[in-house]
Amino acid sequence: MRRTLSLWPLALLLALASAPIAIMYLFLLVDTVTNAPPGSAIPNALTLAHWRFLVDPRVTGDVWRPTVTTLLFTASIVAIVLVVSSTGGYALSRLNVPFRRFLLAGVLVMHAFPLVTLIIGVFLVLQFVGLYNTLTGVILVKAALMLPFGIWIMKGFYDTVPWEIEMAGVQDGASRFTVWRRLVLPQVKPGLFALALFAAIDAWGEYMLPRILAPSSDFQVLSTYLNAVSDPDSTTYNFNLFKSVGLFYMLPILALYAIFRERLTNIFGGGTKG
Amino acid sequence: MRLTICDFTKTFDRTTVIKDMNLVVEDGEMLALLGPSGCGKSTTLFAVAGIHRVDGGAILFGKRDVSHLPSQKRNVGVVFQNYALYPHMTVFDNIAFPLTIRREGKADIDRKVRAIAELAHIGDLLARRPSQLSGGQQQRVALARALVRQPDVLLLDEPLANLDARLRLEMRSEIRRIQMETGITSILVTHDQVEAMSMCDRIAIMDQGAIRQVATPSEMYRQPASRFVAGFLGNPPIVFLDGEVTGDGGFASRGVSLPLPGRLRHLEAGRPISLGIRPEHVGTSGGARVSGQVVFVEPQGRETLFDIELEGGAILRSIQPAGDDARVGDRVDWAVDSDRLLVFDRHGNAV
Amino acid sequence: MPFQRYLLGLGFLSPALLVLAGLFLMPVALTGIIAFTNMSISTGVSGGAHVITGNLLTGLRDDGVEPAALDRLAETVFEVTPEALARARAAGVDPAFVADIEERLVGRRFTDGRAFERELKGLPHRPRAIRDLKVAADLFGASILNTRFADAAAARQAVVGVLPDAPEATVDRIVAASYTGWQWTTGNFARLLSSPDTLRLIVNTVFYVAATLSFTVFVGLFLAIGTFYLPPATAGVFSVLWLLPRLTPVVLYAVMWKWFTWEGGFVYTAAEALGLPAFNYMKGSVPTAWTIVILVNGFIGASFSMILFSSALKAIPIQQLWASEVDGASRWQQVRYIVLPQLRWPILFVVSYQTLSLLSSYQEIWLTTNGGPGRTTSVWALESFNTALNNYTGDLQYGLGAAMAVMLVVVGVTLSVIYLRLFRFDDLVGRPKIEF
Known part of the structure; x- marks a missing residue:
């Protein structure tokens, strides 16, 4: 009893520190279905008007096309990241590779130092190979940026698979490829799953690459859509509307987070522990 | 199938861990590779299995040179210390895996898996997953998986190390029974002398990357080739006394004098030797006698272990059938079976 | 033999290597290279051409190039050449008038637009409207100003054509300054430092x-x-x-x-x-x-x-x-x-x-x-x-931005290497246990 009482100040302090986040996310939910009188943050009326953009393209432009594009964008990135990380991570964890040390260090440096700084170089590479202003180009770049993390995570998961499993597989007459596919890959499923979740959330939220590498293209993802909608100079200047679009945009992430909280927390923290 | 290891050499990062090792395992024989950890026994096993490369020499299965074949082409079965069962597969799929890799027919696989499962007494566990099995059952599955494709050689890497004491006893005889029923040439790697002695036809004892002696268990126990072998085998361990040969064909050290075994009476006087005295040869019967004070008593149930301190300070160990004849502090005068004493020269080799 | 040993590992690694090389190493290299250029949106990223613009001439004048020469570069020259005649015909000028010009004025060159128009007015089939005459006259005019030359040689030829007796150094200067593409320079770093x-x-x-x-x-x-x-x-x-x-x-x-x-x-x-x-x-x-x-x-x-x-x-x-x-x-x-x-x-x-x-x-x-x-x-x-x-x-300004990025990369990689040592990176590198 005394123990619980003495924790009250601590909980209060924590609550105070968390207040900005709590307020922001609380109002993200509340504001999408209410109106507030001018000069006040406290809503006084319930309304569904802010969600009209879902059915009426005149409000902010069609939202469904960007949604489908974003789904496609995310799915492609997840697929690339999974395939390349699962093979690359395995090679670095278990196979004979020349310059292993150097490659591993390289992956780690690329991971630790996200080279969005190199966007100028990326921009030029895409121009040279003709993928500038295309969805494919942006997908490739985003997947590449995620790869060092993915490879590193997968290497960590492969490292935990007992060597004996592979030795036993080799003894049983299976080729190294079969051993990987049928014996090792099933052991790292949790890793693949966590990586897929992480990549999906990351790709879903990506804004800069589509904006910079495909500025005048005919596709829009939800991030660029939301940014266009919430432009302060737009005719639709209305934070309740921005938040509705934003909440719509974030719903899939919230759903994933609600279902897979444990795994996500692990990869967001543990993933970088090396 | 006869297994021959010929001048085998293994190097890791320019450090040679095994040099020019030679060993023959006869067809159908079960041989123990016994030694302290780090002696190179597992390295040898992995080289035979095709997991480690051979840096020199050759490994022959029958007449076939497999030195540079990957393990997929060697047809060896291995049971690993942690069993290495595939956790995502049922017991049936685990055992069937080597056969599915060979693309054998479904009916064939089913028949073979059931037969080997019967042999290993796990016929009723086929639908389970490894995580639902006890240690002993996992061990049996690993054994069945290693045997199902009738390997030329069966390799067992510390197979009992992860089992508790009771199961260890049970699996010791089970592995031996299955090995004898299948008649597959086997190598057992272990650091446990009891396993080696109870399960195998012969023992090869290894130390620092070299084989010190190859012999049957009883021969090795009775006639160890070196002080290392004598010290490694036997529980409670042997006691060594360093001293020299006396003029009358005896042995003297720090106030102890004992007659040498009959066959060694001719040794020249003054030669430095060490005497190995096993605890069971001190106590009730024998031609020589020693007297001293009991300094330690450890009742072990059926037997009792004593340490007695002789006048010169040397300590002898004795194991005797349980009784309450001596306590700490008692002075005793016990017999020593001098004909069973082991004698080693200055370099530790048996004389 | 050693290569064979690596084959499997390289096979598994190749997708990752491919993507990382294309989208990490290449950009790093490019950023490094661009940092030493003056590349910008006006120079473009591929090679440039030579163009003499009004701004360029003003700049050159400020830099002390002889003003008379620069004025001449800015002039429009009217010349009756077969190409110009063809141009005029294609543009729909009365064919009889064009024939007149060809007959009487071919090969003539005028540095003054009014003098040329005066000549045209004297021709028998001249157009009645003065506006049409001006349009026709313009078709014969050519100026070095704002013309694109694919390479330095073409630009030089054109400049020499206008300034036949200009000193070599002046011509060189004008040609070099007229280059619109990017050039190698360490100016970005100098600029950042200063x-x-x-x-x-x-x-x-x-x-x-x-x-x-x-x-x-x-x-x-x-x-x-x-x-x-x-x-x-x-x-x-x-x-x-x-x-x-x-x-x-x-x-x-x-x-x-x-x-x-x-x-x-x-x-x-x-x-x-x-x-x-x-x-x-x-x-x-x-x-x-x-x-x-x-x-x-x-x-x-x-x-x-x-x-x-x-x-x-x-x-x-x-x-x-x-x-x-x-x-x-x-x-x-x-x-x-x-x-x-x-x-x-x-x-x-x-x-x-x-x-x-x-x-x-x-x-x-x-x-x-x-x-x-x-x-x-x-x-x-x-x-x-x-x-x-x-x-x-x-x-x-790609060049300047790249120079800034390069400096950031250098700092980042240096820090990374220090951290790798700090966190005992070597412990993370184990050798493969299956040697085949």
């Missing part, structure tokens, strides 16, 4: 990284230790809450901060109600802008360090805590003497990892203050990005 902005940017960056990092570490520690002692349900609420900023798409996160801090936003309304100064906190003053930049990034980082610290805390054997309680340690003493010492490595890790990502990240700043007000909250990475790719004026 510009007073550089120092301010470095100070800004250091301040930003240090402040955000401190926030991240201290808040993360506070959260981790706080939730460690709270009942699991309460602790769960906080950890869910603090992971949200990390999960939220950056655009939405920025929108939420705007709502929170702009006019009419939450803090604004609250401040008004309390009678405190209310203004656009994100853009209205430097201290509030900095606070927001640090909070925006700090909230994201704090969840990362909280997770790391929490898992490190869970790894502390509970018996140690019991033992310290038995020994009579207060909660504070427990934290100070048992918990914090065991968090040393995670803290060090967070500091090193976050330093790197803060140094190179700019998305959040870009989408909130975008370095404003003015450029007071701009940092190195953002400035590099804006210089190269996201200028307000559209004057994208």
